[in-house]
Amino acid sequence: CVLTNSALLPALLVGLWRANLREASGGRLAAAMEITTVYQKERREFGRPVGHFATVSPVDLGGFDTAPTKREDYIERNPSSLAVQAVPEQSEHQVNTERFKYTSVGMFHQEGGWPKDVDSTEKEQTTRYRKKVEKDEEYIRQVKALGEVIEGPIMQNIAVDIYEEYFQGEYADHSTEPPSAKTLSVFKDPNETKRSVSSISWYPDGGKKLAVAFSTLQFQDWRQEAMSNKSYIWDVNNPNAPDQELAPSSPLNCLQYNPKDPNLLVSGAYNGLVQCWDTRRGEAPVETSIIEKSHRDPVYDVWWLQGKTAYECASTSTDGQVLWWDIRKLAEPAEQLSLDDKGAAPGAGPMGGVSLEYSTAGGKFLVGTEQGKVIACNRKAKNPSDRVGTIYEGHCGPVYALARNPFFPKYFMTVGDWTVRLWNEDIKTPVMTSNYAKDYILDATWSPTRPGVFATTKMDGTLDVWDYFYKQNEPALSLQVDGDGLARVKMQEAGRWVAAGSVDGSVYMLELCDGLSQMQQNEKQGVSHMLDRESKREKNLEARAKELRARELRAKGQAKEEGAEAAVPWEERRKEVEAEFWRLTGLTGPEGVTGEGIEPSEKSSETADNDGARAMASAALWGTGTAEGGGPSGHDARERP
Secondary structure, three states, X not given: OOOOOHHHHHHHHHHXXXXXXXXXXXXXXXXXXOOOOOOOOOHHHOOOOOOOOOOOOOOXXXXXXXXXXXXXXXXXXXXXXXXXXXXXXXXXXXXXOXXXXXXXXXXXXXXXXXXXXXXXXXXXXXXXHHHHHHOOHHHHHHHHHHHHHHHHHHHHHHHOOOOOOOOOOOOOXXXXXXXXXXXXXXXXXXXXXOOEEEEEEEOOOOOOEEEEEXXXXXXXXXXXXXXXOOEEEEEOOEOOOOOEEEOOOOOEEEEEEOOOOOOEEEEEEOOOOEEEEEHHHOXXXXXXXXXXXXXXXXXXXXXXXXOOOOOEEEEEEOOOEEEEEEOOOOOOOOEEEEOXXXXXXXXXXXXXXXXXXXXXXXXXXXXXEOOOXXXXXXXXXXXXXXXXXXEEEOOOOOEEEEEEOOOOOOEEEXXXXXXXXXXXXXXXXXXXXXXXXXXOEEEEEEOOOOOOEEEEEEOOOEEEEEEOOOOOOOOOEEEEOOOOOEEEEEEOOOOOEEEEEEOOOEEEEEEEOHHHHOOOOOHHHHHHHHHHHHHHHHHHHHHHHHHHHHHHHHHHHHHHHHHHHOOOOHHHHHHHHHHHHHHHHOOOOHHHOOOOOOXXXXXXXXXXXXXXXXXXXXXXXXXXHOOOOOOOOOOOHHHOO
């Protein structure tokens, strides 16, 4: 039997088995004895294959005739190696997974539950309504009922303090560790035409975002026609692409987050406008000032004010004005101040502001000018003329940066020309000054966690971190961050991260070591003593300088009075001085002058009071008008004095 289909084999075997069984039982197959086997698999899935392979002798299929003439054209390879792989050949394929682009979507939760006649944004109305509800008897009953329920968990919290600080007051000693920093991310301007970083602002709640303003302040720069006006907000965990764009009508020179509402930003533009942004409403500004009521020059700095509301800010510009704004109505400024120098010549214009420091409450603030001076102002002064107060003679050029110490607000730092200077607002001269650097210093920022640490940037692309708690004459850490200059620097509120912006549009985020970011033991007290000591020294030097100036003025006044009282002609005075000289020395002068022929009454009062001065004056006269051998010993009289 030849099987042509392996699928028929199970059925055939079953049929043959049943036929043999019938023959053995005489053709009678009892129902009880019938056995049926069903195979569900094909033949190739079980057992050994059907058929046998017989060994056969080899068959000569043909041969190849040798050609001795061709052997000479070839070289025999001896030995000959042939590699054979005993594994199947495989091919390698690469497949890229599908990429997804993520976008950030926010949700705004508005406070509700208030009656229609109560405006939830007005604090007075909500306070009045709360007081009204708290007097209701039903409210008091519900509060008492809830108090009984919560009393048990409160008693448990009293027994075990889950917020206990076990290591409070202990400090880790990092004085032996060398200062260091490492670069975490680099945020680059996505535009083809690169612009300088003009401002950096950290997200106030944890520093998870970074707002960067880009602009070019050079007049008639070729990049201004081709560059974009956009500024960007980055997520610190995604440096590849900006998290959000800000599209102003003119490039932004300054940008700052609202410390009370992280969704709001305020900016100053190159064309003098002040704009407000809400990150929940897209890339366009929600409010913009009117150009007729705005600055006439680029806005160089803008600050949020510390007050009852979160909607007030101030700006300054090189047009010599400080303007106060309410972002809810930017049609015109709420107030304005002209930066006039009281000690300047009549007709001199106001000083242009290039930096602003408004971190303290109470209306006091500082303005750095392009003339190198720092102006202490007070918005709440009683007289308008007193709003511009003390003027500090700061630097040889514009004051690029101005920052108060967050731990000691009385002290502030200025950056200009090639130095960093530390000031006490009670003294008109700096209490500490750094060495002159080889390159321009462009910006500086204090550490929010250590009172003696601050960072500066220079035009050669170097980031310097100073630690006044350990040494004051040089930076504790100096890093070459960028090949071009570093224009801006800003520290995150935790004191761990530093953002430095370069003139080529790159922002470098660096992480400082624990020694530069964590408070050291007794650091605050030590820095305070150092600043007080330097302030006292500077006060003593200032008092000494005043005393010397007053003495000099008195000497000049006395000289004028004596000059007016002098009535003796010069020739007679000269003769009196010569005679007095010869009388005191006991020698004989030319022409036999001994000084004895002059009566004491004929001498002036000045001659009698100062003999040494006359002797020196007489010697000078002899040295210029005597003949050789005029003295009694035959020597020149100039040698005797």
